[in-house]
Amino acid sequence: MLSNIRIVLINTFHPGNIGAIARAMKNMGLSNLYLVDPNDYPSEEATSRAAGAVDLLENATIVKTLEEAIGDCSLVIGTSARHRTFQLPIMNARECAETVIPEAKEHNIAILFGRETMGLLNEEIAQCHRQVYIDANDEYPVLNISQAVQIVAYEIWMAHQNELVHDKVVPEYPRKKEMDLFYEHLEETLYGINFVVRNHPGKVLDKLKRFFNRSRPEKQELGILRGVLAAVDREAGLNEGMSHAAKKAKEEQESQ
């Protein structure tokens, strides 16, 4: 179950932090580390700070883009300061762990940590369903990244040990990739019916994405939404009833 939970580090600057994070993860039973475009890696300092968790570094997945790190996840959580709100539902580390453990039985989950200096960018948070913060002293709330991972991982371990948390019934959620196909389809349809102008899309698509990420449609609900889009396409005579994105979504669904 814990192997379905991945820690995703974006543009980490100091390799020592990557090593310290590998150790912090292994201490708490996590093994799945993704590095998105790290600044200076591999590195001796990372290996040294990893101590007995060098295996996590060796098995880490290094990718160029965030997309590659989270495409197969059905829950993406971004870490941020408590007071920085991106209009997403926000949880503290303990609540986050209690959410993650029951979902990790069946699904991949990503927890994103941003750069040492500036955290996650707005466009990265826009990829998330939920935000998590760490309770801390308001006068100095910014933890070192490896300490932040340590606490999030510790709370996951504590929730994992607590059998009551495991029993929560979790609906089935679509993967990030499936949501992206839905967004493509939605976009095509909205262009097709001239609700959005292709060359001047404005903010409406971003706002719709934020709405759907926040509301997290279940897998079945997403199927219904896709059906609605297909019906709209058909009635409007778009692309002989099915856009490219809709075809891909259908294929993806049938291949499972």
Place this chain on the structure above:
Amino acid sequence: MLSNIRIVLINTFHPGNIGAIARAMKNMGLSNLYLVDPNDYPSEEATSRAAGAVDLLENATIVKTLEEAIGDCSLVIGTSARHRTFQLPIMNARECAETVIPEAKEHNIAILFGRETMGLLNEEIAQCHRQVYIDANDEYPVLNISQAVQIVAYEIWMAHQNELVHDKVVPEYPRKKEMDLFYEHLEETLYGINFVVRNHPGKVLDKLKRFFNRSRPEKQELGILRGVLAAVDREAGLNEGMSHAAKKAKEEQESQ
């Protein structure tokens, strides 16, 4: 209240860890750092890793011996691995925080962290009333010291935020120094009545100390125990009814 809780680091080897610990403490509202005979300090690396918590380093108390760091504390807690037991009552970090917060209203409390390589020595644990461990993966349970402090401090912060924890009624406990005077008196009396032979004391005194540390007599109970010793001294005609240690204990009591 949080300022009554001190973090005591014994013989820390890497100065970077001291800096990281200062930051971890300040993030969680702790300010009181004691360094017992640090290996390489002050140090630029400590200052750099402390980031916005350099004030904690500047205000840290540096001492030569553990005794100096804990004499005025009424609760001393030693950190250790979960499975290393010194026959003291043992708590995890969450239970530790729930114990510490209500006691910190009135009393000084020390939490001891040992060397990076080997933790606390047996004679240091013998000074403690309680042990604390961090829940972790059994396959790799040893955290970096700064990460361990981070979790202990985080749980203290979480308990501090929880008003229910504050309401616990706590009896008044003697300070470490007062307990030490009692131990001196006890020792003198046991020599005086020939229960222990001065030049061949064996293990019995250590075992009695461990018993009393574990059972943590309240202040009033300690007064009764001292009274018992004084009565024994008088009946046995030792030192005209009062040993040197007993005199000091009486003075200490009267000066409060």
